[in-house]
Each structure stands twice: as structure tokens, then as C-alpha cells.
Amino acid sequence: MLQVTHLAKSHQTPQGPLPLFSDLHFNLHAGESIALMGESGCGKSTLLHMVAGLEQADKGRILIADQDLCQMNDRQRSQLRRYQLGIIFQQLNLIPSLTIYDNLVFQARLANRVDDRWLMHLVATLGLEALLKRYPAQLSGGQQQRVAIGRALAARAPILLADEPTGSLDETNAEQVMTLMLALVKETGTSLLMVTHSALLAARLDRSLTLSQGQLK
Numbered sequence: 001m002l003q004v005t006h007l008a009k010s011h012q013t014p015q016g017p018l019p020l021f022s023d024l025h026f027n028l029h030a031g032e033s034i035a036l037m038g039e040s041g042c043g044k045s046t047l048l049h050m051v052a053g054l055e056q057a058d059k060g061r062i063l064i065a066d067q068d069l070c071q072m073n074d075r076q077r078s079q080l081r082r083y084q085l086g087i088i089f090q091q092l093n094l095i096p097s098l099t100i101y102d103n104l105v106f107q108a109r110l111a112n113r114v115d116d117r118w119l120m121h122l123v124a125t126l127g128l129e130a131l132l133k134r135y136p137a138q139l140s141g142g143q144q145q146r147v148a149i150g151r152a153l154a155a156r157a158p159i160l161l162a163d164e165p166t167g168s169l170d171e172t173n174a175e176q177v178m179t180l181m182l183a184l185v186k187e188t189g190t191s192l193l194m195v196t197h198s199a200l201l202a203a204r205l206d207r208s209l210t211l212s213q214g215q216l217k
């Protein structure tokens with residue numbers, strides 16, 4: 001489903017290059033869920049952005065559905081993102097000028113995959129029925145997080161990338177939102193790569209990988 005091999009990345013900083021990793025390998029299989037852990041600043045978000053095709057690798061391969069992201073141009077990468085990936089980043093990036101309903105269907109429309117029955121199922125599961133006509137600024141943090149999850153799953157992409165998807169929520173809300181997300185991931189057979197600092201959340205996924213000193217263990 002996702003194969004990462006010989007992946008290398010440094011960030012350019014005013015103090016010179018900051019090497020994060022030089023030879024990273026891992027696979028995410030169909031329907032599998034992996035927690036990506038590691039100390040702050042070790043490069044977890046950078047790795048997730050690279051898998052999303054939003055940051056370039058210095059070397060290596062990122063195969064998604066047998067296509068190498070690292071060999072693609074911008075247009076090809078955004079095509080692949082549209083059909084293969086659902087994404088929930090720390091900044092939820094809901095579109096402020098669109099209603100919750102329009103935010104939910106936005107990606108699915110781009111991918112030409114609007115399925116009303118599936119959308120209504122997501123809306124019901126995530127408890128968003130009463131919020132569909134509101135705008136993002138009129139929602140609480142937990143509600144916005146649930147919308148971001150719905151949006152990422154609306155187009156039924158085979159891989160979900162999530163960067164601390166409940167990081168901004170209190171423990172009870174985080175627990176509830178995570179339970180909803182994992183139930184939907186299981187139901188759809190979606191593969192999940194999720195950055196988290198929480199060992200408790202990580203334990204709910206199939207396995208964990210820890211990024212430390214440029215190595216995944």
C-alpha cells in the first residue's frame with residue numbers, strides 16, 4: 001500500500017543543513033494502522049508531509065499504489081493525493097467561507113467521489129447532523145476535529161495520514177474523537193499512519209514505529 005525505502009531528508013536552516021534521516025525504510029500494509037512516535041523535533045511531521053507529497057525527499061522512494069511520489073511533478077502529486085490519501089494535519093485547514101457540509105464534501109467533489117449515503121453515514125457517526133449549515137468558526141475544537149476526520153474519509157481514499165489528530169483536545173474529547181476515527185478506519189479497511197505523542201493512543205493501533213536519531217524502530 002505504502003512503501004518507503006532509502007528515504008533521506010535534511011531541512012535547510014540559517015545555521016546550515018539539519019539532517020533528519022538518511023536511510024529510512026517502512027511499509028504500511030492495506031488495512032494496517034501504525035503509530036509514528038518519537039521526541040519532539042525528530043522529524044515525524046516532516047515524514048508525514050513527505051508521504052503526503054507536500055515536501056520533497058532528498059533521496060529515496062515513496063511508493064503509493066505502486067507509484068513513486070519522489071519521481072512525480074506537482075500536478076501528478078496532487079492527483080495522487082486526491083485519490084489515494086485522506087489527510088488530517090495539526091492545523092485542520094477547514095475552509096472558513098464554506099459551511100460544514102461543503103467542507104465535508106470538498107475533497108470528495110475534487111476526486112469526483114461524492115457518495116451521499118456514505119456522507120450521511122459519516123455525518124451520523126461523527127454526530128455532525130445539527131452542524132451542517134454552520135461555519136467552522138462557529139464550532140468547538142472537538143467539533144472541528146470531527147469535521148476534519150469526516151472530510152478526510154469522505155472520498156474513501158485507501159490511506160489516511162493523521163498528525164496528532166486529537167492533539168488540541170482535552171482527554172475525554174480526544175478519547176471520543178479517536179474512538180470514532182478508529183471505528184471508521186476499521187469499517188472502511190483504510191490504512192492509517194498517525195503521528196502521536198500518546199502511548200495510550202498508540203496502543204490502540206496495530207503497531208508503533210519510533211523515529212529516533214534518524215532511525216525507525
Ligand SMILES: Nc1ncnc2c1ncn2[C@@H]1O[C@H](COP(=O)(O)OP(=O)(O)OP(=O)(O)O)[C@@H](O)[C@H]1O
Binds near residue numbers: 046
Ligand atoms: N521547513 C523547515 N525548515 C527548516 N527546518 C524545519 C522545517 N520544518 C521543520 N524543521 C525542523 O526540523 C525538525 C523536525 O521537525 P518536525 O516538525 O518534523 O518534528 P516533529 O517530530 O514532528 O516534532 P513535534 O513532535 O514537536 O511536532 C525540527 O527541528 C524543526 O525545527
